Amino acid sequence: MxxxxxxxxxxxxxxxxxxxxxxxxxxSLFAKQGQWNLMRPNIGISAMHMQLLRNDKIIIFDRTDFGHSSIPLSNGRCRIDPYDIALKIDCSAHSVLYDVATNTLRPLMIQTDTWCSSASVLPNGTLIQTGGYNDGERSIRMFTPCYDETCDWVEFPRMLSQRRWYATNQILPDSRVIVVGGRRQFNYEFLPKNPNPNNDYPSAIPFSFLQQTSDASENNLYPFVHLLPDGNLFIFANTKSVLLDYKQNRVIKQFPPIPGEEPRNYPSSGSSVLLPLDENLGSPEAEVVVCGGAPRGAFDSATRGNFMKTLATCGRLKLTNPSPTWVMEYMPMPRAMGDMVLLPNGEVVIINGVAAGTAGWENGREPVLTPVIFRPSETDSGEKFSVMAPASRPRLYHSCAVLVKDGRVLAGGSNPHVYYNFTGVEYPTDLSLEAFSPPYLAPExxxxxxxxxxxxxxxxxxxxxxxxxxxxxxxxxxxxxxxxxxxxxxxxxxxxxxxxxxxxxxxxxxxxxxxxxxxxxxxxxxxxxxxxxxxxxxxxxxxxxxxxxxxxxxx
CATH class of the missing domain: 2.60.40.10 (Immunoglobulins)
Known part of the structure; x- marks a missing residue:
């Protein structure tokens, strides 16, 4: 030195x-249960997708075929799409850039439909955003953060090999991005990738595991994908999981199904995190947690007006064990559509969601307003979960949550109906943005x-x-x-x-x-x-x- x-x-x-x-x-109550603050009652759009960027701004977007949002595009710009199902000419924004420090935002221009899309951040800080619906299903979009008001979306239509709707992205050690699955897409592809000389577009690689885990309700959408320390990918879909060697394009291990064999992916919509990798252990242990979801048949049942109780279990799988087996934990209450967010102290907050029903408009009931703090390293079962202060607003279908640099968790979105419907439904479109401050932020x-x-x-x-x-x-x-x-x-x-x-x-x-x-x-x-x-x-x-x-x- x-x-x-x-x-x-x-x-x-x-x-x-x-x-x-x-x-x-x-x-104090804050030190035990945290606290909530309403940041903005209206950000103009519903937060269906959120990503914190390296300049402490959050890019937020919903879908483009919604009709007029509550925030106009700047400089007289309009989105023109003769095939749009809501508006052919739309001069409102469907993406905003939220500044965490100043609690301000500006509208962004997005052209193709991002409904139920996926994304990763490249090593240079650029967000690469993939897929969606209709004209967006094979699009790639990029947003590079800047420190003035000039940056906006740049789009590359029809650049994906397959339509990617409800897919999952993961950044890889070599800086590529793998895009896994999507509705009726039993394959994956890489970005960037050299085009196949015999085709106009890069080829996709078949992945039979996704076909094997698909069912009538398609409970394997948005599969949980985690990069492990050995360079392989853990992929969980429906009730099953495998270890994928993406370099050799082969499954090298199959794990036991999660106990109970209830589906955990969309639309059952549980959540998952890879617990912190500790370099002080020499060889870091890799452990995945999957929490919540809805029982098998919950989606069809909800469409008939019967809202089944959601799942209260969390499964833990230590992947670095020679023969991993699931260990089950029990949350204080059942939850589907909850977001699991890693906190800086190694705890996990489980936030948003419902106690009955499943994902989909009007398919959820009994909003769970109280976040739960999960302490993975706690050995006392009574201390593993703590119930936090309740939020003032329900966050159901299409809600989001992200950690920001000051340690808070920002939550937004819920039930973004077409035409931004605020009346005549059980849970109307929500345009607000709230912040949950975990107990560690208490003045004590x-x-x-x-x-x-x-x-x-x-x-x-x-x-x-x-x-x-x-x-x-x-x-x-x-x-x-x-x-x-x-x-x-x-x-x-x-x-x-x-x-x-x-x-x-x-x-x-x-x-x-x-x-x-x-x-x-x-x-x-x-x-x-x-x-x-x-x-x-x-x-x-x-x-x-x-x-x-x-x-x-x-x-």
Missing amino acids: STIMILIPFIVASLFPHFQVSQPLTS FDPVRPTIRYITNNNVLGYRVFCYVTFTVPYYGSASDVSVRIIAPSFSTHSFGQNQRMVVLKLSGVTYLAGEAYYATVVGPSTAEIAPPGYYMLFVVHKGVPSSGSWVQVM
Whole structure:
């Protein structure tokens, strides 16, 4: 390490004076149950799809064949589509860019229909967005974040090999994106990919697992896809899951069906996360959790007016075990259409959804307003789940949730009916945006809350390269129980956060500097299979309380 690298943390530390805490931490309802805040009652559109970008703005969009939204396009622009089922000429926006810091937004122009589409973020921070409905079913769209008002969608019609409606995307270690499945699409393809010389479009690769798991209700749409540390893909559809070696295009392992054999994918609409990968273990364990959903037959039953109770179970599968078997947990209440969001401290919040029915307009009943915090590492079964403060608005079909850099979870969307119908239905279209603040944001935890002051290497994390994170903690004493984590923001749609990922970086030590200042010595991710190249939010967690995040680029 160079002399200047050694001196930087000490120079930074001198800027922060000593602070003594005179009062012990106290308890409050916020510290136990979190709290909700309404950010905007109307963002103009319903949040069917959401993605946080590296400039702390969230791109939000619904579908284009809805009729007039509540926000006009700027500069007199209009979308002209003679085949649109709602409006042939539409001068309203169906995508907005929301600024988290200022709580403001601006309309964006999207031309082709994005209904039930998928996305990933490329290593340079560009969102690549795929598929949809009608004229959008084979489209690719790209959005590159900027720091002025000039960036907007760029579209490439008919660039996918197959129509992709209800597909799932995953960024890969080599920076390509795999697009898996879609309605009646039992195959996958890669982006970018050289065209097949014997065809106008790149070819798709057959994937019989998707055909084997399809049923009359198509409970294998939006399959859960997770990239594992060995570079293979875990893919869960309906009740079954496999390990796919996408490089050799072959299934190398089949896992046991989830106990109970109730479907978990759309339209049953459970959710799933890959739990944090901890580099301090040497070889990180990979464990997947699948929670909630609706029983088999729930969709057909709901269309006849009978709303079946949803599922209260979570299945855990440790994929790095030689012979993985499902371990079942029980949530405090049943839930379908819930979103599972990884929190900076390693916990998982399960938010939005219903306790009866299934996905689809008017197919859900009994909204679950209370998020649940799931603590995967807790051994006491009574402490694994905690019920949080209730939201004021139901979030049912087509709702979303994303983590933002300050540790809050933003939730939006619900039942976006054609023509933005707000009357005459059980649960009308919802255009609001709310923020849930988990308990760790309560003021009681401020004395132990770290603040990131400086990250070496210009906020670049190189693979297996040492990095030094200077941070302060108001409470005077040893900064014990410290970890440094990176989180890849997810593309949230239909109860699944595509590409969501947390890596606990290898910690070589925490050094006390002066006053409130410390620096942590961490090592960049060991492989691109553990952390694909791209932008992540880095958090310092002290005694279970996270800092606000800082953007870093893994490369």
